Amino acid sequence: MKDVRIGLIGTGGMGKAHATAFKNVPLVFGNEPARPVLEIVADLDAAAVEKWAGEFGFNRWTTDWREVVADPQVDIVDITTPNHLHAEMAIAAAEAGKHIYCEKPLALTAVSAAAIVEAVEKAGVITIVGFNYFKNPAQALAKQLIEEGELGEITLFRGIFDQDFLADPHIPFSWRLDRKLAGTGALGDLGSHTIGLAHFLLGDIVEVCGLMSTVIKERAVPLGGSGYAAKAGEDAPMRAVENEDITECLVRFANGAIGTIGTSRVGMGRKLGLDYEIQGTKGSLYYTQERMNELKLYRHTDPEREKGYKTIYTGPEHGDYGVFFGLAGIGLGYNDQKIIEAHDLITAVALNQPAYPDVRFAYGVDKVIDAIELSARERRWVAVSEFD
Ligand SMILES: NC(=O)c1ccc[n+]([C@@H]2O[C@H](COP(=O)([O-])OP(=O)(O)OC[C@H]3O[C@@H](n4cnc5c(N)ncnc54)[C@H](O)[C@@H]3O)[C@@H](O)[C@H]2O)c1
Structure with a gap:
């Protein structure tokens, strides 16, 4: 069994759904081929994110999403922020060599989505977009x-x-x-x-x-x-x-x-x-x-x-x-x-x-x-x- 470590950005409606999902993956599917670990979570309000991190069992928290992207402990950057932030966060994550879980719509425009696809394909990272x-x-x-x-x-x-x-x-x-x-x-x-x-x-x-x-x-x-x-x-x-x-x-x-x-x-x-x-x-x-x-x-x-x-x-x-x-x-x-x-x-x-559907699929949407x-x-x- 291997650990895959998650860095989540955003603790709103979808942040809760993603954290809940990761906690349940081993309970429903078992520990193979890997087990998600809730490593670090970011949101804007320090007191709120600290409390949230404790409730969901994240190891660490921050108010700076860039710390999540740069964190050597993180394998997957999980983006559940409002739409306008997806592109900047996803491109930064790809450039840092992180795999990406991003909510839909992937970006504000197809041009911006294309920039994400380019960064992801250049970095060779694995992505999935939330067309659940x-x-x-x-x-x-x-x-x-x-x-x-x-x-x-x-x-x-x-x-x-x-x-x-x-x-x-x-x-x-x-x-x-x-x-x-x-x-x-x-x-x-x-x-x-x-x-x-x-x-x-x-x-x-x-x-x-x-x-x-x-x-x-x-x-x-x-x-x-x-x-x-x-x-x-x-x-x-x-x-x-x-x-x-x-x-x-x-x-x-x-x-x-x-x-x-x-x-x-x-x-x-x-x-x-x-x-x-x-x-x-x-x-x-x-x-x-x-x-x-x-x-x-x-x-x-x-x-x-x-x-x-x-x-x-x-x-x-x-x-x-x-x-x-x-x-x-x-x-x-x-x-x-x-x-x-x-x-x-x-x-x-x-x-x-x-993984499927990836950022190229989401670019098509x-x-x-x-x-x-x-x-x-x-x-x-x-x-x-x-x-x-
Ligand atoms: N797949 C689905 O079924 C589904 C359902 C609802 C929403 N969504 C998508 O999920 C995304 C989020 O929607 P939501 O309903 O959870 O929104 P929300 O407003 O409930 O939550 C967004 C969170 O992001 C945080 N945030 C904003 N800027 C930030 C920053 N710079 N750094 C860190 N955190 C920041 C906010 O404080 C908030 O906690 C959107 O892209 C939306 O389209 C998908």
Whole structure:
């Protein structure tokens, strides 16, 4: 057994999810081929990060992320900070020879993502980007069914990612609404997952025609805090929202399929509405993240009297489900996807092999995001290759 030592940057929502995942990797997957060690964590507030480091069992803490990157004890730099910091941190990590775990979207623009890819490939370090939703065993099954031709030739992909965490106009301003800190709005935050899932399942999107809308044009400036739970005072000043609440987009895939991708952060009633339908010449698949342990399959070859979608409950036959439970239908949760993702990275680093999805994959997603934004701005179809 080998130790792979983690240097985490950021202790917000995703910092907690990553630290929890690393702690659980040996409990779920065992100690081979390596065991993650929570070596050092960085965030801005000394008292808060010291307390957090103690609670999660990190050996050391700091308020300077550069110490994490330069630390000879660290094997993997794990970046869970707001989007605008990913590029600087990832490039510094690659230049220091560290392997990288980075949250999505990889960067604010495809140009910036390309700079990360260049630094990573020059350094020869191993990377994984947090497109955790396709670590769900249900997606491993979906991919298998598609690759085995169960759906025939794929004709249509309709994917959405809607949440309503910003539907209430009284929810205050946060970094997610600041163009310089977040990049696009719903598209980069949520839609990046749908684009990633579409690329994982069907291959690349090559052409897009997008439309964007900002529904709530200004929000109150909060008293403090950056996360989902931030609050603003009664007479707080208002600040203009700088990116979109909703994106809708027509897409064309390299394999000839067409489709739509839609995303909203003000989608009333949708809590984790990452849904898709994939139609082919022989059958279809339907999935919603709100029922993440189920995949619906329609086979047109079924006898006439039995035709209809059937529900497959995920089980040990599918992806990494079997390391959690020996029986189907018990069900995994969001954090289990992160445990699988963290385990994939630890394994790749221990065995010195590529991890998936890496920064080059994430660069492909960022190119689609830029193409959609340009298309919406200029009201025209845009080829993703414009961002190569
Ligand atoms: N994969 C997913 O399902 C998923 C879900 C949510 C967020 N994300 C991504 O994770 C990233 C973080 O999102 P979040 O919701 O955790 O945000 P958050 O606001 O909850 O946490 C960000 C943390 O980074 C810290 N930070 C900011 N600047 C720093 C610096 N210079 N040095 C050290 N720490 C610094 C903040 O203090 C905060 O603790 C974003 O890129 C987001 O898109 C991914």
